[in-house]
Amino acid sequence: MAIDRDKLRDRLDRATAHLDPPYAVVDLTAFDANADALVQRAAGKPVRIASKSVRVRELLTRALARPGWRGVMAFTLPEALWLARSGVSDDVLVAYPTADRRALAELAADPALADAVTLMVDDAGQLDLVDQVCPPDRRPPLRVCLELDASWRPLGGRVHVGVRRSPVHSAGAAGSLAAAVAGRPGFRLVGLMSYEAQIAGLGDAPPGQAVLGTAIRVTQRGSYRELLARRAAAVAAVREHADLEFVNGGGTGSVAATSADPAVTEVTAGSGLYGPTLFDAYRAWRPTPAAFFACAVVRRPAPGLATVLGGGWIASGPAADSRLPRPWLPAGLKLLGAEGAGEVQTPLAGDVATALRIGDRVWFRHAKAGELCEHVNEVHLVDGDSVVATVPTYRGEGHAFL
The missing domain is CATH 3.20.20.10 (Alanine racemase)
Structure with missing residues (x-):
């Protein structure tokens, strides 16, 4: 399914304008x-x-x-x-x-x-x-x-x-x-x-x-x-x-x-x-991205750079770039090789970073599916441009099974 990422970003931003990052949503x-x-x-x-x-x-x-x-x-x-x-x-x-x-x-x-x-x-x-x-x-x-x-x-x-x-x-x-x-x-x-x-x-x-x-x-x-x-x-x-x-x-x-x-x-x-990022590498079928997490821009250290608070939600498996979360909205952002995705801050590079303001959201996709939910107590369910429900994750219900 072709995705208009600008429209998706606008829709997710409007739906969650009342929330303070970091948080996770499912479309x-x-x-x-x-x-x-x-x-x-x-x-x-x-x-x-x-x-x-x-x-x-x-x-x-x-x-x-x-x-x-x-x-x-x-x-x-x-x-x-x-x-x-x-x-x-x-x-x-x-x-x-x-x-x-x-x-x-x-x-x-x-x-x-x-x-x-x-x-x-x-x-x-x-x-x-x-x-x-x-x-x-x-x-x-x-x-x-x-x-x-x-x-x-x-x-x-x-x-x-x-x-x-x-x-x-x-x-x-x-x-x-x-x-x-x-x-x-x-x-x-x-x-x-x-x-x-x-x-x-x-x-x-x-x-x-x-x-x-x-x-x-x-x-x-x-x-x-x-x-x-x-x-x-x-x-x-x-x-x-x-x-x-x-x-x-x-x-x-x-x-x-x-x-x-x-x-x-x-x-x-x-x-x-x-639809996590690992499945972007499949030819036969690629799911539509449905799960995202948002982090807030808190610093602008230089032109072409914006830093979000948090973001280091790394997936299990071999220690490789494929296990890093991917900044996805707005399009054009990338992680810095020297820092990657950090526990408390993640600097992002790209021309679009210059236009980001303090407090703006950057939307990430996790590399693997369910592991995203180990970082949040709840997931906000988005339908159109509204949050229609907020539901607990396993972690939010007090369960850490592994």
Whole structure:
């Protein structure tokens, strides 16, 4: 979607004129359009929302109320319990294994939660931990999902392409673990998940790096072909031991490709609702920017420079420029290489900086989606040129799950 950045800046400035920076906003028109576009890309398969990329209950609920969205992928078990208890969803898949004994005890003590929350496992030791917390004869059966490692290991495994997640890589390993789960009392195997980070989480058109972009696209095509065959074999191996309710895969960057895999029954997305800067490097689909944070100009140290208070909201991942927030409105501002985005002040350069006055707002986009919400207690929801609601983030509700 083409964006008139001058009009967007004017609209956001008018909507939030009564607020003092720093603060975060979500443009509901863009959020809803992104939600619908992700469903369209999923081609009829349900989209499970990744809560890690949203971290606002009101917006999780808003997305789930739209056709095509079903269930939540949480990032910790305490968060999953909270979301289930508060009525956000009765289908919450925990994306990562847990060693939280207190949360496991809560899950095992409540049959309603045990029906709503699914644990992620990739090692029999994780099952042992659950049994140590609460023996199988003293709890309802707990729902379990196996994670299949989706990384690509060409050249006989001498090369690893992707992230380091599950040790379960082959169909045989998936079948063996499924047999182990099925043979243990107190567990019910209901799902298989695989996250192809090297496809879903890696932009294939990095700005100004055409050669790298070509190499990424070639690698992604090879990885996708390999995963299609291996995931199908793994699903077949696991189904020999359990009737799976779902096979989950993908992320915002691979929704269309992952949904085309016949073995997959649902896809996951979350970042695409906000449209952070990392997704500017994708060719297939780029979400409309929907989430922003504003900082106030407090200094003008020299012509062509303006300094805002704060701004150093850095994203996780490798220490690189791609993890820095990007000054986006007004267009034409850039960070200084010697200072970057600072905790208490961020100087910005560009011809447009000369026209900025003390008290003017500079609008930034975060590099990653949900991490923006770790810096604010509330998010202002903008519709047109008005703030129509102010809702708490996880942090604003007193929760810091990681």
